[in-house]
Amino acid sequence: MRTIGFLLQKEFRQILRNRTIRGMIFIMPIIQLIVIPMAADYEVKNINLAIVDHDHSPYTQKLILKIAASGYFKLNKYSSSFKEAFTQIETDKADLILEIPQGFEKNLIRENEQKLFIAINAINGVKASMGGAYIGNIIRSFNNEIRLEFIQPQKIAEVPAVEVVPSNWFNAEMNYHVFMVPGILAILVTMVGGFLSALNIVKEKEAGTIEQINVTPIRKHHFIIGKLIPFWVLGNIIFTIGLLIAWLIYGIVPQGNLAVLYTCTSVYLLAILGFGLLISTFCDTQQQAMLIMFFFMMIFILMGGLYTTIESMPNWAQTVARFNPASYLIEIVRMVILKGSGFKDVMPHIIKLSLFAIILNGWAIYNYKKTS
Amino acid sequence: MKQSSDSIFSSQFFSFVRKEFYHVMRDKKTLLILFGMPVMQILIFGFALTNEVKNSRIVVVDYARDLASQQITARIEASQYFDIEKTILDQKQIESAFKNGKIKLALIFPEKFNDELLHQNKAQIRVVADASDPNIANTLTNYVTLIVQDYQNELNKNISLPYRIDTEVRMLYNPQLKGAHSFVPGVMALVLMLVCVMMTAISIVREKETGTMEILLVSPFKPFLVILSKAVPYLILSLINVVSILLLSVFALDLPVNGSVLLLFAESTLFIITCLSLGIFISIKSATQQAAMTISLMGMMLPTIMFSGFMFPVENMPVPLQVISNIVPAKWFYIIAKSIMIKGLGITALWKETLILAGMTVFLLIISLKSFKIRLS
Numbered sequence A: 001m002r003t004i005g006f007l008l009q010k011e012f013r014q015i016l017r018n019r020t021i022r023g024m025i026f027i028m029p030i031i032q033l034i035v036i037p038m039a040a041d042y043e044v045k046n047i048n049l050a051i052v053d054h055d056h057s058p059y060t061q062k063l064i065l066k067i068a069a070s071g072y073f074k075l076n077k078y079s080s081s082f083k084e085a086f087t088q089i090e091t092d093k094a095d096l097i098l099e100i101p102q103g104f105e106k107n108l109i110r111e112n113e114q115k116l117f118i119a120i121n122a123i124n125g126v127k128a129s130m131g132g133a134y135i136g137n138i139i140r141s142f143n144n145e146i147r148l149e150f151i152q153p154q155k156i157a158e159v160p161a162v163e164v165v166p167s168n169w170f171n172a173e174m175n176y177h178v179f180m181v182p183g184i185l186a187i188l189v190t191m192v193g194g195f196l197s198a199l200n201i202v203k204e205k206e207a208g209t210i211e212q213i214n215v216t217p218i219r220k221h222h223f224i225i226g227k228l229i230p231f232w233v234l235g236n237i238i239f240t241i242g243l244l245i246a247w248l249i250y251g252i253v254p255q256g257n258l259a260v261l262y263t264c265t266s267v268y269l270l271a272i273l274g275f276g277l278l279i280s281t282f283c284d285t286q287q288q289a290m291l292i293m294f295f296f297m298m299i300f301i302l303m304g305g306l307y308t309t310i311e312s313m314p315n316w317a318q319t320v321a322r323f324n325p326a327s328y329l330i331e332i333v334r335m336v337i338l339k340g341s342g343f344k345d346v347m348p349h350i351i352k353l354s355l356f357a358i359i360l361n362g363w364a365i366y367n368y369k370k371t372s
Numbered sequence B: 001m002k003q004s005s006d007s008i009f010s011s012q013f014f015s016f017v018r019k020e021f022y023h024v025m026r027d028k029k030t031l032l033i034l035f036g037m038p039v040m041q042i043l044i045f046g047f048a049l050t051n052e053v054k055n056s057r058i059v060v061v062d063y064a065r066d067l068a069s070q071q072i073t074a075r076i077e078a079s080q081y082f083d084i085e086k087t088i089l090d091q092k093q094i095e096s097a098f099k100n101g102k103i104k105l106a107l108i109f110p111e112k113f114n115d116e117l118l119h120q121n122k123a124q125i126r127v128v129a130d131a132s133d134p135n136i137a138n139t140l141t142n143y144v145t146l147i148v149q150d151y152q153n154e155l156n157k158n159i160s161l162p163y164r165i166d167t168e169v170r171m172l173y174n175p176q177l178k179g180a181h182s183f184v185p186g187v188m189a190l191v192l193m194l195v196c197v198m199m200t201a202i203s204i205v206r207e208k209e210t211g212t213m214e215i216l217l218v219s220p221f222k223p224f225l226v227i228l229s230k231a232v233p234y235l236i237l238s239l240i241n242v243v244s245i246l247l248l249s250v251f252a253l254d255l256p257v258n259g260s261v262l263l264l265f266a267e268s269t270l271f272i273i274t275c276l277s278l279g280i281f282i283s284i285k286s287a288t289q290q291a292a293m294t295i296s297l298m299g300m301m302l303p304t305i306m307f308s309g310f311m312f313p314v315e316n317m318p319v320p321l322q323v324i325s326n327i328v329p330a331k332w333f334y335i336i337a338k339s340i341m342i343k344g345l346g347i348t349a350l351w352k353e354t355l356i357l358a359g360m361t362v363f364l365l366i367i368s369l370k371s372f373k374i375r376l377s
Helices: A002-017 A019-039 A058-069 A082-090 A104-111 A125-150 A153-157 A176-207 A209-214 A220-250 A258-282 A286-302 A315-322 A325-339 A343-367 B002-026 B028-048 B067-078 B093-099 B113-120 B134-155 B180-210 B212-218 B223-251 B261-285 B289-298 B301-307 B319-325 B329-343 B347-376
Strands: A047-053 A073-079 A096-100 A113-121 A161-169 B056-062 B082-084 B105-109 B122-130 B164-172
Touching: A002 A019, A002 A220, A019 A176, A019 A220, A019 B289, A019 B301, A019 B319, A047 A058, A047 A082, A047 A125, A058 A073, A058 A096, A058 A104, A058 A125, A073 A082, A082 A096, A082 A113, A096 A125, A104 A113, A113 A125, A125 B134, A125 B164, A161 B134, A176 A209, A176 A220, A176 A258, A176 A286, A176 A325, A176 B134, A176 B289, A176 B301, A220 A258, A220 A343, A258 A286, A258 A325, A258 A343, A286 A325, A286 B028, A286 B180, A286 B289, A286 B301, A315 B028, A325 A343, A325 B093, B002 B028, B002 B180, B002 B223, B028 B180, B028 B223, B056 B067, B056 B093, B056 B134, B067 B082, B067 B105, B067 B113, B067 B134, B093 B105, B105 B134, B113 B122, B122 B134, B180 B212, B180 B223, B180 B261, B180 B289, B180 B301, B180 B329, B212 B223, B223 B261, B223 B347, B261 B289, B261 B329, B261 B347, B301 B319, B301 B329, B329 B347
Parallel strands: A047 A073, A047 A096, A113 B164, A161 B122, B056 B082, B056 B105
Antiparallel strands: A096 A113, B105 B122
């Protein structure tokens, strides 16, 4: 125990003396947590619309007004030809073209049927399909209004209609920040824990100080524990700072129990720190350690369900995601903070995280050789 | 006289580059990661990342159990968007199912659903969504509405409505709405940027840390070129990476390069040089490898993902952040790569973005050169 005490003292001093690490631990997360959620807004709105109106009738005016009033679209420009509107799409000035044919109003009344042409920039599939759905809805309701002008209302009601009544739980205002902030917090804990621990042992290797530790009678697991605990404490501190920021800036108060949150984060930190240690036992230089960590970090972030859902991925990718400890923390943090999930709800995740922690740390201890 | 000093200069520079190249090639582990990483990432993200929402687990609580409710349920089950969770039968279980993350949406048919539909011509379905993710909630509610509308249209097949406005929708560039179209150019920008910036920054700082930089600096060779020669091997490695990424995206991901491959290659080279300059700048500013890595990874990884525009639309951000996003080089390269690969545009449409990247490079090199001189005196 005394050995560990001394090791801890050494590690804490070393960490806190380092200006870079202090910045990485305290300032970077604060800045990122404040700035990134403002940027991570995936709501589909502000769709830039280019209109090619060959008709110029009162009806088209009415339709265009209706589209503009919906709040999803920004009228970008009236183009005189489709070709001109298409250049707008090419230069990203427009996302969607609505082309109204000549004689639209006249023919609608005379022939009972008219066609509008819509072209959507579909490089981003979501924006395209949501944009298409929005404009489709607007045109449908415009169409109903026109019918009402000509037909008696009760005549239309004779058609059987199913009404879908939606209600949104846990985030009734549909605020995207509420969803993103907890996820980003989980990623920050991951990044700080992973990078700091991966660098730590390698740094001693590169500087040669690890040799000095290796010749002392310090046991392997003492050494690893001495490396783990400081970062574990720091990770929890960052998590706490993050929760405070989420509350002060975004007004997000955890619905669930804080004890659940901290239990999960603590177990998770053991897992991710073990992962960092494992990587550092494989590497000889800080450059290698960073590079490998960077590789995994990209996978952790992009395949953790932070912004694309895991169940929409192909099956093999879902399997990969199951081995991504970050995906569990992201989900837990969101569940507890937003939905107020309790111990019982997150228990399967806690068990998996514990397994990660045991396996990764065990492997790291096994792989750390006192003799080089 | 002038000519001979030039040739001495170039042969010296060349030998420095060769030295650095050997240095990089010797580290097999790093090389393996450097080449393997982009390949793995393009494959994983190209295939796995999708903004589509499908296979969402939902529950249907059917109090009516009549023809209409079952027909609608069958339609929902048949769509690829939904997987119906069968174990939940009661409305009261919905909340706990939301809380343990089992389901994303609940559909509730009231009693006498079919009766109401037939006799009052109006029936309601309640849709409860887990809106902790607002986009998913929105999308799923939209899907349900569309399926129900479809059902309704079929009911009314025989009643033809007058004054019908049809829409013809064409999805440009990406008719199948594949995720790879926006992710591949984005991942390309991300990988190139982080590899170039981080590798250069670290390899220069490492010499500072081990003290070997002093030796290089007292040599008669121009100090700044010493540093420049460290960037050249990474330039070559990155170009190889660009080639492998493009081959993968064409042959594995079916994402064609619609524009000029030559132009794309030239623009990639420009972007790589921008990143290398950024790496040089960071290495001159930082004293330890750890500092260099912190800046290049913690400081740039998330901002690059966030601000380059491939994950989150820049136009949704608050104006100050939109302004900031302009100094992220990856944003400009993402626009360029997307335009050449998918839209098939040429240089005439991209000269502005190209100029910005070139300007950034020149700016970074000039301030690096300036601050480097200050360090020497």
